Structure formats: C-alpha cells, structure tokens
Amino acid sequence: MKKILFSLLLLLGLSSCMAKTQQQPGQINYNNVTVNWKATDQRIHFDLRAKTTGWIAIGLEPSFYMKNAKFVIGYFDPKTGKPVLSTEYGNGYTSHAKVAADQLLSDIKGSQKEGWTELSFSLPLSSAIANFNYSIKPGEKYKFLVAYGANGAKDLNSYHAFAEGTKVVLIPAKS
Template sequence: MASKFVLLSLVVLAVLSSGCTGPREDGAGPSREAVEMAVTAEWAPDGVISEGEYARKISLSGGIFEVFWKNDAETLYMAIKGETGGWVSIGFDPSVWMRDADIVIGYVDDEGEVYARDAYSTGNYGPHPPDTDLGGTDDLLEYGGSEKDGFTVIEFKRKMETGDEFDRALRSGETVNIIWGISYSDDPERRHQRAGKGKVTFM
C-alpha cells in the first residue's frame, strides 16, 4: 500500500512540474479597458516598447502582464510583457481553458538570444506544440525581445489571417478572448507560474 502511495505521489509531482496542467489563473475577472495611444513611430521588433509604437494597451493582474498592439486589415503587430525572467505567452480564442488556443510563446535565453514559437494548444491544459509539429506553418513574420528589470518583452508580427488551420483568423473591429501565461523558466515545456484571461479588440 505504501509503495502504491509513493508511486502515485511521484506521478502527480511529474505532471505538475511539466506542461500547463491546472487552471491556476490570475485576473480571471473583467479585464481593464484598453488604453488608446497615438501611433507616431515605426514598429520595430527590438524588444523595446517605444512611445508611439502601438495603438492600444491593456494591463492585466496589476501590471504583471501587458499587451500592446496595432493592426490594419492585413497585419497584426503585438508586444507582450510579463513580470518574469522566463517565458511569456498569449493565446487567442481558446474553446475550453487552453484548448484550441492560437498561442505565441517566447523567451530570451541567458546569452540574450530571442526565441518565439507559433503554437497551438491541443488540450484543456496543454500541451502547446509548434504549429509545424501538427502539420501547420510557422506564421511569425518577424519577432524580437528583451529581458530587463525583471520583465520579459516579446514583440511579433503576423498576418491577421494566415490561412493556417492552427491560427485564429483575426479581423478588424472584432473582440477576441485571450489567455496569457508566464513562467519563471525559459523552457517552453515547463508549466506556467501565473496565468489569466482578458480581451483584445482589433482596430
């Protein structure tokens, strides 16, 4: 009996230490209204959210996670910023918890190299493999990032409608549910430590 309990404990520990199991969330209530900003600067995927670079911003969970964006009918430009030295992620339009979310996840490694993944959540709590592993395509046209003062920033560009079945088709004027997550690890297979929900409305 004792050996069965030990085995069960080891299995639970292994599950909790990997993937995005469990619905732990922050800021699951109504998200703050988007702040409108004048676009006066060119977009650059340099990991620096410059004044005038984005048209809208939302701050979630007291600023633990922020989303900046602008778009036209064809292209989305977005920055995600999380209070962590690990990975940050955003998911568009999940069906249940994380399932079916069109996800972008990125991090900056110890050498300063930036990585970003066009991913898709196949289950309620992950996993979220790259679209290319599922037969889709990598539709991040450009990306960059930075890690500074306890925050990680990932900026990326993609088409509003990529034609990939693992990407959510986005349209001007619509409001889309989002999920977000941050981890204290750079390993995108490790579980998030903070997560939540929000909404973004495209221009």
C-alpha cells in the same frame, strides 16, 4: 474530490477572467504583464512585457481554457541576445503542442532587463495552417489568454507563474 474542487474553482476563476475587457484600446495591463497590439491592413503586431526572466505567451481564441487557442510563446535568450519564439496549439484544456507555423512570425524582437522580459512580433490577420487557423478582423471582439513562466523558465512546457484570460476589441491602426 480535491481535484474536482480545484477544477471547479479554476473554471469559476477563468470564467470571471474571460468577462474582463481591455482597459484602453490596444492594451491589456495586469499586475506584472502588459500586452499591446496594433492591427494594420495585413498584420497584427504584439508587444508583450512581463516581470519574469522566463517565457511569455499569448493565446488567441481558446474555446475552453487553453483548448484550440493559437499560442505564440517565447523567451529572451541572454546567451545569444535573441528572442526564441514558437507557435503552439492548445491541444487540450491545460496543454499545448508545437505547430509548424513559425514562418508566420515576423518583426521579431526581444530584450531582458532588470527582471523584465519583452517580446515583439507580428502575425498575418489570417492563417489557414492546420491547428493554427484563424481570421482576425479589426474592430471585432476576441478572446486572449496571457501567461508567463517563472523566472528562468526556458522550457516552453513548464507551468505558468501567471495566467489570465480576457476579451478584447482589436482596434485597427490609424493611418
């Protein structure tokens, strides 16, 4: 009974989250996380910033909760001084699995300072890779999921400390 009640509350919470829209073109701000994006003719560039020393993730176009979302999840490794990113697929309502689509990622950058992690990367506007297939058209509305892990969380499967869903309009970059 407690599991059912928790699931219903989670469903209601995510439903109301999905109704939100971005506060300004190209940006979503929450208490401790910011996502910026810019679409060009061929790629979409994302900048993620969160108050964590763990992982950060963005999921594109989930069908229900995490199901069918195309995730890019990663963290900054202070030992190597480099970001570690992974492409993942929402294979369940509350789970994801690795997808062989890392070759789509480019312009990868990252940093960590004073408890904040920043990750940047770009993706092509479309992909036909199995379980990572999508097509983004600037000017149209899409569902995003944004999440981050607890401080120090480098396990890309650990539970999130924060998660939010929203609908955004992807604004093309100005020439």
